[in-house]
Amino acid sequence: EVQLVESGGGLVQPGGSLRLSCTASGFTFSSYAMSWVRQAPGKGLEWVSGISGSDGSTHYTDAVKGRFTISRDNSKNTLYLQMNSLRAEDTAVYYCVGGGWACPFWGQGTLVTVSS
Amino acid sequence: DVVMTQSPLSLPVTLGQPASISCRSSQSLVYSDGNTYLNWFQQRPGQSPRRLIYKVSNRDSGVPDRFSGSGSGTDFTLKISRVEAEDVGVYYCMQGIRWPGSFGQGTKVEIK
Numbered sequence: 001e002v003q004l005v006e007s008g009g010g011l012v013q014p015g016g017s018l019r020l021s022c023t024a025s026g027f028t029f030s031s032y033a034m035s036w037v038r039q040a041p042g043k044g045l046e047w048v049s050g051i052s053g054s055d056g057s058t059h060y061t062d063a064v065k066g067r068f069t070i071s072r073d074n075s076k077n078t079l080y081l082q083m084n085s086l087r088a089e090d091t092a093v094y095y096c097v098g099g100g101w102a103c104p105f106w107g108q109g110t111l112v113t114v115s116s
Numbered sequence: 117d118v119v120m121t122q123s124p125l126s127l128p129v130t131l132g133q134p135a136s137i138s139c140r141s142s143q144s145l146v147y148s149d150g151n152t153y154l155n156w157f158q159q160r161p162g163q164s165p166r167r168l169i170y171k172v173s174n175r176d177s178g179v180p181d182r183f184s185g186s187g188s189g190t191d192f193t194l195k196i197s198r199v200e201a202e203d204v205g206v207y208y209c210m211q212g213i214r215w216p217g218s219f220g221q222g223t224k225v226e227i228k
Binding site for chain 2: 035037044045046047050059060061095101102103104106107108109
């Protein structure tokens with residue numbers, strides 16, 4: 001059974017930092033691209049960042065470029081998202097998405113709230 | 117960026133009746149390998165999204181056969197042949213041909 005378990009969310013002040021983690025099991029983690037998708041309260045889905053499984057190349061949506069960094073540790077089957085200079089508009093549930101760019105597997109999400 | 121536009125955004129349906137959701141992309145979703153990278157997701161209230169359909173018309177494991185996907189190029193459709201109570205939720209189309217991947221606005225399916 002595939003499982004993606006996120007952690008690291010919470011309440012942070014504007015300008016602060018958080019690091020999200022996602023531990024994967026049930027599939028060959030290193031072989032697949034992984035992504036972070038977020039959903040602001042009452043809103044739709046937004047693809048935030050992705051990292052290739054083959055060459056580790058990374059991608060970011062314009063809204064987070066220069067502030068967020070995606071990385072992966074294939075030895076630990078873990079995906080990360082380092083989020084710096086957080087803004088109120090980054091408030092959302094962040095989903096870890098795996099199994100490639102077609103997004104077959106989703107975690108339960110972790111809530112990030114940016115507020116003073 | 118590829119823009120995905122869904123319609124309608126709200127879809128009240130009678131139990132047992134069919135439902136249809138349209139999704140249009142601002143660019144062709146046909147990749148150089150000949151595949152069309154259009155997926156559909158369901159998000160039930162309080163749950164994470166779940167993929168239903170990949171590459172236009174392929175149902176994921178465990179997805180009831182009342183769900184079907186069709187279309188080509190830039191125009192796509194998700195159909196539910198007979199809506200059941202468990203189908204209530206928001207449905208999203210998503211393109212995976214160009215980074216950043218992008219989702220439609222979502223269509224909320226509810227029971228009349």
